[in-house]
Amino acid sequence: MKSETGTQAASPAIQRQIHLPFSKAWEISLKSIRIRLLRSVITAAGVCLGIAFYSSVKTSGLFPMSGDPHDPAVIAAGHRQEWLAIMALLVCAVGITNSMLMAVTERFREIGTMKCLGALNRFIVTLFFIEAGLMGLVASVLGWFSGWFIVCVVHLVTEGPHVFTAHVLSASLKQAVISTTIGVVITLLAAIPPAVNAARMPPAVALRTTV
Amino acid sequence: MTAASKPANEYVVRTKGLVKEFTMGGETLRALNGVDLDIIRGEYISIMGPSGSGKSTLFNAIGGLDKPSSGSVFINDVDMAQLDASELAYLRCHTIGYIFQSYNLIPVMTALENVTLPTIFAGMPTDEGIERGIEMLNKVGLGHRLHHRPSELSGGQQQRVAIARSLANRPSIVLADEPTGNLDLKTGTEIIELLRELNKNEGVTIISATHDYKMVDVSDRVVWIRDGKVAKIEERADLDIKVGEIEGEH
Numbered sequence: 001m002k003s004e005t006g007t008q009a010a011s012p013a014i015q016r017q018i019h020l021p022f023s024k025a026w027e028i029s030l031k032s033i034r035i036r037l038l039r040s041v042i043t044a045a046g047v048c049l050g051i052a053f054y055s056s057v058k059t060s061g062l063f064p065m066s067g068d069p070h071d072p073a074v075i076a077a078g079h080r081q082e083w084l085a086i087m088a089l090l091v092c093a094v095g096i097t098n099s100m101l102m103a104v105t106e107r108f109r110e111i112g113t114m115k116c117l118g119a120l121n122r123f124i125v126t127l128f129f130i131e132a133g134l135m136g137l138v139a140s141v142l143g144w145f146s147g148w149f150i151v152c153v154v155h156l157v158t159e160g161p162h163v164f165t166a167h168v169l170s171a172s173l174k175q176a177v178i179s180t181t182i183g184v185v186i187t188l189l190a191a192i193p194p195a196v197n198a199a200r201m202p203p204a205v206a207l208r209t210t211v
Numbered sequence: 212m213t214a215a216s217k218p219a220n221e222y223v224v225r226t227k228g229l230v231k232e233f234t235m236g237g238e239t240l241r242a243l244n245g246v247d248l249d250i251i252r253g254e255y256i257s258i259m260g261p262s263g264s265g266k267s268t269l270f271n272a273i274g275g276l277d278k279p280s281s282g283s284v285f286i287n288d289v290d291m292a293q294l295d296a297s298e299l300a301y302l303r304c305h306t307i308g309y310i311f312q313s314y315n316l317i318p319v320m321t322a323l324e325n326v327t328l329p330t331i332f333a334g335m336p337t338d339e340g341i342e343r344g345i346e347m348l349n350k351v352g353l354g355h356r357l358h359h360r361p362s363e364l365s366g367g368q369q370q371r372v373a374i375a376r377s378l379a380n381r382p383s384i385v386l387a388d389e390p391t392g393n394l395d396l397k398t399g400t401e402i403i404e405l406l407r408e409l410n411k412n413e414g415v416t417i418i419s420a421t422h423d424y425k426m427v428d429v430s431d432r433v434v435w436i437r438d439g440k441v442a443k444i445e446e447r448a449d450l451d452i453k454v455g456e457i458e459g460e461h
């Protein structure tokens with residue numbers, strides 16, 4: 001500052017912008033999800049279905065297969081299931097990437113506006129991180145549960161309760177954790193790069209975009 | 212900040228040799244071609260020019276929303292090019308308020324939440340921010356619409372919310388880009404009068420890019436720009452004479 005007479009009142013020195021606490025971002029993100037509920041539900045449904053499919057394939061694999069485990073046909077069926085599970089995740093990943101790109105692009109203007117009001121890039125990314133993380137979490141838990149539940153009911157009806165061994169139950173729990181983690185990670189991986197990209201744009205560029 | 216105790220640093224914004232080029236498909240377009248402009252603290256200045264003359268580009272450069280290709284912008288004697296991202300965010304938050312043609316309110320937030328948002332970014336405690344938000348909305352005549360969303364408000368009301376929001380952190384500068392561009396004649400006039408009133412009462416410098424001639428009447432100075440250059444600058448006195456001349460002719 002080269003103000004010789006020192007009238008700081010008129011031109012206060014420029015400081016660094018403060019980092020907002022996580023709780024503020026949390027508050028704004030929740031509001032954003034709630035108010036765009038329909039859109040959030042549709043986005044989350046994509047993750048939910050993908051994870052439900054993955055979970056059902058994985059849960060089926062937990063139950064002892066009928067037939068000789070050394071029979072090549074049975075082994076091939078097992079491999080096919082693995083493939084199905086991977087395909088389910090890929091489809092889910094592509095779908096969610098598309099949704100998240102749309103969700104971020106749709107909000108370029110909002111991002112530009114927030115930056116005009118003093119938001120740091122980091123804060124913008126945090127908002128999308130929370131939104132995507134929360135949606136991913138809820139959708140994956142629901143997805144895992146529905147896939148697991150349906151397959152269990154089918155086995156219960158066709159084979160009886162004796163198939164639910166301690167092994168099946170503990171492995172199910174493990175799969176719940178794995179499925180949820182995969183779902184959340186896919187959602188975050190899909191959301192964060194476009195969010196970072198949008199946050200880095202000069203506000204003028206973000207504000208000019210019309211979708 | 213009162214007019215009586217005029218601060219030593221008289222200029223709130225200065226631009227020097229401001230150039231902004233856009234490159235599209237190998238062709239370079241000079242949207243700003245060497246703009247030198249000194250804006251006096253507390254004045255109401257209009258930047259007039261036809262569509263495409265570079266008003267918005269100048270608005271973005273002064274507001275720190277886009278980087279110029281060359282030249283400098285000084286805000287309160289600080290060279291904006293010297294600021295890092297965090298200092299620039301501080302400047303946008305505390306020193307400058309922005310008003311846009313299309314209002315740019317956050318659609319998922321109520322009027323009050325929109326106005327309170329900049330105070331959150333400034334780190335103001337929630338209660339105080341809400342108090343400030345209500346005060347500002349009262350000031351623009353929307354004290355009875357605190358909890359309405361932008362979609363539930365008319366264009367003029369949305370622009371009032373945007374004006375309240377631009378003032379929330381008591382900036383020294385309010386930048387407006389075609390603030391009446393989406394409004395009908397009557398609503399536009401009301402918005403212009405409101406801006407003038409705030410300029411007088413709060414002492415905030417108002418810089419408004421516009422091609423709305425209604426704005427001329429309230430401006431202390433009018434900067435005419437054409438093809439990215441300052442064509443001429445008219446003072447209040449000149450403007451009065453001109454209005455007198457026109458009246459005299461009829």
Ligand SMILES: Nc1ncnc2c1ncn2[C@@H]1O[C@H](COP(=O)(O)OP(=O)(O)O)[C@@H](O)[C@H]1O
Nearest residue numbers: 233235242260261262263264265266267268269
């Ligand atoms: N992002 C951009 N990319 C390319 N050209 C641009 C861009 N922004 C503005 N321009 C061009 O720069 C010139 C000035 O634009 P602008 O500042 O928006 O004018 P005004 O606001 O006075 O109507 C115009 O010719 C416009 O087409």
Ligand SMILES: [Mg+2]
Nearest residue numbers: 266267268389
């Ligand atoms: Mg313009």
